Amino acid sequence: MDSTSAQAHHERARFLADPLGLAGRRFLVTGGSRGLGREIVHLLVAAGAHVATCARRPEGLRRLEEDVAVTAAAPLYTQALDVTEPGRLEAFTAAAADRLGGLDGVVANAGGAHGRDLRSATAADWAATFDINVVHAQRLVKAALPHLGAAGGGSAVLISSISGWKPAPQAxxxxxxxxxxxxxxSLANELGPDNIRVNAVSPGSMLIPGRRWARMQEQDPQAFARFTAQIPGGQLVTPQEVARTVVFLLSPWSSGISGAHIPVDRVQNAPTPDGY
Structure with a gap:
């Protein structure tokens, strides 16, 4: 067997043993107690990764810990905190790296919106919206840099949204x-020489129990049917489908992907039932 064939054989054997190459790797996910963040944590744990996550509500983190305890290769490291509070995210990142023995990747999943339309939204609403989405992601990647560098590189995934390129209310x-x-x-270019990959994932409108679209489905099925009729296939994307893409981008199997923007939206036309 020549060296090329031997390498291919080794790759196939490794894939069968650890399909995504995530066993033993270490990741931090913000906003991991519910919705998309929760699914990302579950998939990483199922793949054998060691995971740290934070969220604002301790009760959600406790439920998450209980849910994954049976399958986790190691206990989750969790902490209740607001990622916009000065210094808290940086301290948690350092503590997570210490607890897990380093970091191989991070996911900036926490996000949200403040205020409503242009006439009523204040400057503080705009600042708070950018703080929870953009500034939080920047702070997470920056705080993780020393640990990713010590690991020889890694992956950062920023969770954007269909609203980031298909305009909708709440500018x-x-x-x-x-x-x-x-x-x-930009960060993919800046950090590429350090073997750090950065990608964005944009979910469509996700069907999450208890959230906006699930409530619409239950309370106004006709409006929900009109909304989903604009989507080829007639159904919203699920958090599980988005999480699979995120986990792939964290894995060594996506080593050639950086600076990408990957929509996971079932070709959804507009972010809301109201259209553009």
Whole structure:
């Protein structure tokens, strides 16, 4: 067997043993107690990774810890905190790296919006929206840099949104999510020489129990049917589908992908039932 064939054989054997190459790797996910963040944590744990996550509500983190305890290769490291509070995210990142023995990747998943339309939204609403989305992602990547560098590189995934390139109400939210797409491309160029990859993932409107679209489905099925009719296939994307893409981007199998913007939206036309 020549060296090329031997390498290919080794790659196939490794894939069968650890399909995504994530066993034993170490990741930090913000906003991991519910929705998309929760699914990302579950998939990483199922793949054998060691995971740290934070969220604002301790009860959600406790439920997450209980859910993954059976399958986790190691206990989750969790902490209740607000990622916009000065110094807290940086301290948690350092503590997570210490607890996990380093970091191989981070996911800036926490996000949200403040204020409503242009006439009523204040400057503080715009600033708070950029803080939770854009500034939080920048702070996370920056705090993780020493640890990713010590590991010889790694991957950062920034969670944007369909609203970042398909305009919808709440301009401050769309502008912040668009900034994340641009940031991923810029940071991929800046950090590429250090073998650190940065990508953005933009979910469509996700069907999450208890959240806006699930409530619409239950309370106004006709409006929900009109909304989903604009999507080829007639259904919203699920958090599990988005999480699979995020986990792939964290894995060595995506080693050639950096600076990308990957929509996971089932070709959804507009972010809301109201259209553009």
């Amino acid at each position: 401050q939210y769309g502008a912040a999510k668009a900034a994340l797409i641009s940031m991923a491309k």
